[in-house]
């Protein structure tokens with residue numbers, strides 16, 4: 001199902017249909033072609049036309065996945081990934097003020113966040129953090145390449161309601177499993193292991209099952225909705241974020 005956007009004339013258009021869908025597809029292609037200036041100007045134009053940041057972000061993410069495929073096929077080298085990261089960084093800087101405009105007050109809960117050991121990708125993690133904070137969550141961000149033991153150490157200090165780990169590198173997935181196991185061991189006496197949510201471009205239902213974590217989400221918005229649902233008291237486990 002496509003999300004809907006409200007244009008200036010308040011007509012609701014479906015993202016999956018018509019000219020807007022084609023334009024977002026073009027945005028994804030521009031990202032994949034690493035055309036920085038055109039990407040940024042297209043984003044500016046979409047924002048001015050009232051397209052939701054969520055739809056713009058989703059198009060950019062699609063472009064980044066294309067970059068990833070081109071890298072896998074040997075058509076882009078590390079310089080391509082670096083350039084893509086820079087473009088995405090700028091794109092997020094443009095979207096952030098709009099996404100965080102309606103900052104809600106109050107304490108929705110505490111989230112301990114970090115990119116798991118062996119992985120230095122942080123653009124998606126930082127975006128997820130921004131979204132959480134502007135929706136009233138307090139986030140302790142441990143940064144990137146965080147060993148599971150560091151999550152557990154920070155847990156005892158920060159006492160979060162949720163632990164969230166980002167992972168984009170498949171070689172790092174075993175560390176997600178280790179994270180869950182370490183928390184199980186550390187909280188065996190009390191039986192109160194914190195709920196653990198994982199996310200990041202390569203995480204899917206299959207990965208989630210192998211880690212033993214409680215939840216997973218395919219993107220930062222789904223992750224936010226999940227955190228809101230969980231902290232609203234519905235502690236139903238093994239529920240996907242999609």
Ligand code: B12
Nearest residue numbers: 068085119120121122124166169170199200201219220223
């Ligand atoms: C940009 C990029 C880089 C940049 C990262 C810059 C940075 N500061 O993060 C740089 C150049 C540093 C980089 C380095 C490398 N990269 Co890289 N990189 C990418 C690329 C193209 C885009 C990632 C990105 O920023 N996407 C945009 C953001 C917004 O999306 P996202 O991260 O998925 O996050 C979204 C959601 O997933 C979600 N989310 C993210 N985290 C979390 C956490 C939670 C809890 C929740 C709920 C949600 C959530 O929210 C975000 C918004 O919706 C991906 C391709 C891809 N398919 O993703 C490859 C990719 C991840 N990289 C890859 C590789 C191989 C590498 C290198 C090993 C390359 C090398 N030879 O050195 C190194 C890794 C070093 C390391 N140890 O980590 C591979 C991984 C393959 C694999 N199977 O493991 C990919 C898939 C490319 C590919 N197909 O070849 N990379």
